[in-house]
Amino acid sequence: MKALPLRPAPIPGEPLDSYMERLAHANGCSTSDLTRLIRQYGDDHVEGLSCLLGGQSLVDFGSPAIPKITIPVQSLGLTSTSFTHRRMRICPSCIAESPWIRPLWRLKVVTACPVHGITLVQNCRRCHEPVRWSTALIGACGCGLRYRASAHKVSHAELVLMRAIGASLDGTGDLVVGDLALRMNTAEWSTLLRYAGRLVQGPTLQRPGKIAVLEDLDVARGLVQGTLALLQDWPDAYWRCLQKFVDAAPWDGGVRRVFTPLYTVIYELLSEPAFQFLRDGFETFLLEHWRGELCGRHRAFRPETLQNHPRKGLAKLAREAGMGRSLLKRLVHNDYLPGIRFRSPSGKRRETITVDVSKVAALLPDRSAYRDLKSTAHLLGLKRSRLRQFVALGILQADCRPDWSRRSHWHFHKAALQDFIARLQTLSRSEAFESTVTLGEVLQFWQLAPQELRALFDALWCGEVPLRMTESTVISAMVLDGNRTRSWLEDYRRRTIPWITPTQAAKLIGVKEQVVYELIGKHLLVADLVSGGRSMLKRIRHDSLQAFQRDYVSLSTLAKAEGTTATALLAKLPAKPVTGPRVDGGRQYFFRREDLAGLNLPDAVED
Structure with missing residues (x-):
């Protein structure tokens, strides 16, 4: 087989079909002609393409693969439907610097260039003709309009998201938005945008994750904007979405029925650990706003969620309180005991009633003995979202008082709060710390995962992490020993994370860090x-x-x-x-x- 006259070298990670198109354009033929030449060589298509390139070795090509051509490509854990096929997206600035198609542009969910911060171009703004390889090389459409005129700057939030997806091509990409820190691979980012981009539709959402025209750049941009709207105002935007499901079925007490299809999405379709924040946000919402019953049937929920949910059905409540079910039901019907009544979804004359557990022990509780969410957050020096997380993790206990307002709101017993603060003050030490850090700084800058936050308080309670707190100090200003706290966190992550750094390994072996790198280089x-x-x-x-x-x-x-x-x-x-x-x-x-x-x-x- 003769080598091609012009043989541009492939670039590592370049999509295979994009390189074939670039190679065909350089030699004035079609991609089908190249495919036919490769297939004529025999079953070894890698060797066939190498012969066309004059025997030069090939690189690792990116997805998507070419049908009937057995040259391997990097799939990134994605199927062929996750990449563009019929349309070409380019960054005019990148093409001007180096004329080849970046693998990131082939992802359907990518809408902007993370390098130049501009939107990708798929069609000419003037004549709406699609971008082709021949026009992309000259940077202008056939009508004369340059593709730079069809691109525009994107927002900082969209740019950060695109950079996270771009970084994931080499492993994982990180995105930090407020208190939310996400780390995902390319497949997980693609999946998140497919589902989260349309969650704002609420109960009208149909066929989640199935977008037939995602190859259209405008459709992909809509998913990106929907995902950013959800993440930038986390968790309030997510909870507003969940509230739409509750408002659409106010008389239904079944979690699965009310939140379909979102329940199936976050607990079955997005069951990977990377999407745990969706489940955590959902269960935190249920703790505050769900008026139905959570029981042992909800096996997918965390035990803390089932334990801390304040509402129970009459049958279970009657057994625990040692009271007759008919008595409790009569109290609810006479409006003496606040309860929520749900109709049977089958249309039968049967209803389900849920009651706040604390109302049974004290039917008319003293409101002055409680603090609301806002004043409690001010007392402790925490954000309300952080305080909700404390409740979800079981660090603090909260009561739900639906009879005090139109919606369920958390209220905190003053005595329980004083006990919580006093318990921290009793653990306060007078010794001098080598370095100091406040709890607020740890919560804001150390990016603790929920399980790490719960483990930190467990370490505080047992005295493993020393603290210093005066009577007039809020808990966010509580001073911790910086060195011991960081050492504890590193030890905890070492026990829960399956790997360590060469620096940590050097300390464990008792050698210098350079020795560890030499041992790695010598494959010992x-x-x-x-x-x-x-x-x-x-x-x-x-x-x-x-x-x-x-x-x-x-x-x-x-x-x-x-x-x-x-x-x-x-x-x-x-x-x-x-x-x-x-x-x-x-x-x-x-x-x-x-x-x-x-x-x-x-x-x-x-x-």
Whole structure:
């Protein structure tokens, strides 16, 4: 097979079909002609394309794949339907700098260039003709209008979102919006935009995630704007969406029925851990606004949600309170006990009644003994959204008082709040801290996950993390020992996250950080590469570190256990080290433990 006259080199990550179109355009033929030439070579299509390029080696191509061509592509965990096929999207500025199609542009949910902060162009603004490869090269449509005129600057929020998706092509992309911190791969970002972009429709939402014309840039832009509207005002925008479902079915007490199809989306279709924030926000909403009953049938909910929900059905409440169900029902019907009555969805003359548990013990509670959400947040020095999270995590207890206003609002018992504050004050220490940080700074800047926040308070209660708090201090201004708090958080994440950094591994092994990097380079210690934004970072799994410590031991460790110098011990040992200054130029000597098994050495060899 003869090589093509013009052979532009492929770029790593370039979509395969985009490169084929670029190659065909350079040689004045069609992509179908190139496909036919590759297939004529035989079953090895990779070798066929390499021969057309004069024998040069190929790169890793991006999706989508070409039908009937078995050249592998990077799918990013996505199906072919997640990429554009019939239409071309470009950034005119990027094309002017380097004429090739970026893999990010092929994603249907991507609407802007994360480098130049402008919208992608799919059609000419004047004549509405679609962008083609021939016109993209010259940067202008056939009508004469330059494509730069069809692009415009995007908002900062959209630019940040596009950068997160772009970073995910190399692993994961991070997005921080207020108190919400998201980390997802490309497939998860694509899925989130497909579903979250239309949640604002509320109960009128149909066929979630199924968008037939998503290849249209305007449709994709609508999904992006809908997702940004949801995330920028989190969780209030999400809760307003959920309230639409409740308002559409005020007499239905079934969670699944009322929130269909959203319930199916967040608990079944988006069941991955990356979308846990949707479930957390949903359950936090239920704690405050849901007037139906939450019981053991809702197995998908967190145990804290079921436990902290303030409303129960009459049958269960009667059993727990030791009262007759008919008595409770009569109290509700006579408006002596506030209760919510739901009709049967089947049309039968049967109703379900839910009652606030606290109303049974005190039918007419003293309002002066409670604080509302706003005043409680001011008392503790917290945002209301953060206070809701405290309740959802079980750090604070709240009562729901629907008879005090038109909607259910949380109220906090003053005695319980005083006990909570007094408990923190009793844990206060007078000792000086090496470094200090307030709880408010930890909540705002340390990006704690919900489970980490709950674990932090557990550590405070048991005294593992010291604190200092005066009688006039709000809890957000409570002072923590910065070093010990950070050390505790690193230890907690080390126990819950399956990998550690080379710096952490160096401390555990007792060597310098440079030695760890040398061990990784010599393949004695296995490490994974993860995306760190502009660079790739090395991460060591715990089992990999344990395997290294089980198989190797350093000369310095042996010398310390033997009570001699490393030089003297090295001269005595008959075993040959696997690495070291005189072996391969390493900074330290390391031996295989099995090579030292027959020698009379201290117990450090067997550790």
